[in-house]
Amino acid sequence: MNFWVEELSLLKEEGLHRELKRLESSQSPRVIIDNQEVIMLASNNYLGLSTRKEIKEEVIQVIEEYGTGSGGSRLTTGNYDLHEELESKLANFKETEAALVFNTGYMANLGVLTTVVGAEDVIICDKLNHASIIDGCRLSKAKLLVYKHGDLERLEMILKRSSKYRKKLIVTDGVFSMDGDLAPLPEIVELAKKYQALVMVDDAHGTGVLGKKGSGIVEYFDLKGKIDIQLGTLSKALGSEGGFVAGSKELIDLLRNKARAFIYSTALAPATIGASLASLNYLQSHPELIKKLWRNIKLLKDGLEDLGYDLLPSNSAIIPIMIGDTEKTMKLSKSLVEEGVLAPGIRPPTVPRGMSRIRVTVMASHSSEDIEEALDIFARAGREVGLIR
Numbered sequence: 001m002n003f004w005v006e007e008l009s010l011l012k013e014e015g016l017h018r019e020l021k022r023l024e025s026s027q028s029p030r031v032i033i034d035n036q037e038v039i040m041l042a043s044n045n046y047l048g049l050s051t052r053k054e055i056k057e058e059v060i061q062v063i064e065e066y067g068t069g070s071g072g073s074r075l076t077t078g079n080y081d082l083h084e085e086l087e088s089k090l091a092n093f094k095e096t097e098a099a100l101v102f103n104t105g106y107m108a109n110l111g112v113l114t115t116v117v118g119a120e121d122v123i124i125c126d127k128l129n130h131a132s133i134i135d136g137c138r139l140s141k142a143k144l145l146v147y148k149h150g151d152l153e154r155l156e157m158i159l160k161r162s163s164k165y166r167k168k169l170i171v172t173d174g175v176f177s178m179d180g181d182l183a184p185l186p187e188i189v190e191l192a193k194k195y196q197a198l199v200m201v202d203d204a205h206g207t208g209v210l211g212k213k214g215s216g217i218v219e220y221f222d223l224k225g226k227i228d229i230q231l232g233t234l235s236k237a238l239g240s241e242g243g244f245v246a247g248s249k250e251l252i253d254l255l256r257n258k259a260r261a262f263i264y265s266t267a268l269a270p271a272t273i274g275a276s277l278a279s280l281n282y283l284q285s286h287p288e289l290i291k292k293l294w295r296n297i298k299l300l301k302d303g304l305e306d307l308g309y310d311l312l313p314s315n316s317a318i319i320p321i322m323i324g325d326t327e328k329t330m331k332l333s334k335s336l337v338e339e340g341v342l343a344p345g346i347r348p349p350t351v352p353r354g355m356s357r358i359r360v361t362v363m364a365s366h367s368s369e370d371i372e373e374a375l376d377i378f379a380r381a382g383r384e385v386g387l388i389r
């Protein structure tokens with residue numbers, strides 16, 4: 001018997017089989033996909049930094065000077081002045097004592113969770129936390145308890161019952177990746193104080209998006225110094241690749257010494273670190289990009305609502321259009337691509353059954369013409385599929 005064939009046909013029967021789309025251009029407002037030009041409403045390149053001329057030029061200089069690969073893990077031969085400069089700038093950006101870069105956001109979650117908690121501890125997670133947090137929790141061997149999305153009463157109930165554990169760690173996404181809403185972080189911090197728990201926030205989608213400086217959810221809620229572990233990514237608004245943890249000097253030193261995802265993997269290439277550095281510098285000298293992003297978010301959200309689409313109450317560059325039924329969702333996504341907009345259908349297992357949706361993301365680099373044209377396409381495709389009148 002061929003197990004793979006059987007498993008694949010099960011996925012196909014359930015309408016859950018996935019195929020890769022092939023992109024033939026950069027993460028620009030308009031991209032070429034499968035030989036067709038479409039408006040890109042699916043990228044996490046929220047500030048448009050991955051295609052900025054000034055940043056590309058700096059990266060080319062870095063390649064000229066440092067070459068391509070980094071040659072080894074950070075603790076052997078792969079630790080460059082660039083890595084250290086980036087970490088010091090990230091700590092400054094996040095207003096923490098120190099920071100440590102990992103190769104991806106996924107690895108940062110695995111690295112930090114397996115280091116800071118173990119079998120005698122409990123991790124308390126929001127139900128909608130990102131898969132990399134859940135995988136990190138499982139690998140850590142700590143007890144994992146889950147509260148309903150954003151439900152502070154449930155969280156408190158779990159905290160009350162968790163006194164037998166050595167350490168209690170509350171972990172939450174800052175911006176939820178499929179719903180685009182924010183964690184009630186000030187209230188979580190209060191509860192953590194009341195029950196002597198630690199707080200970790202994964203601000204992958206808030207970094208570069210939330211707060212006047214774009215520093216993220218901690219800046220947005222004015223919680224400086226109150227979060228034990230902040231995780232961010234360089235792969236989204238910062239237009240590059242990698243993840244990082246920001247926190248106290250001791251936390252970062254411990255991670256450097258114990259996080260296997262950091263120790264046993266080759267350091268990110270100089271060009272990637274150079275791109276992150278150039279992007280961070282660019283963002284700090286051009287905060288107007290954040291305002292432009294928020295103007296575009298409002299324009300697109302208002303337009304979609306006027307068309308009669310049912311939007312989830314998001315507060316970020318992620319704008320989910322709730323459809324519910326998986327077949328209808330995939331039909332709308334297909335029709336959108338055919339008409340000229342790339343906006344993916346998100347279905348189980350990424351979201352719960354019956355909660356399939358179109359996940360729209362917008363970038364600062366979209367022009368108002370891009371957004372108006374996209375809205376015309378949403379109007380046509382939505383009527384074709386029978387979702388709006």
Ligand code: PMP
Nearest residue numbers: 104105106130177204233235242
């Ligand atoms: N955390 C969250 C909340 C995310 O959405 C993602 C990526 N989708 C990650 C972590 C992983 O980051 P990366 O893509 O850099 O591995």
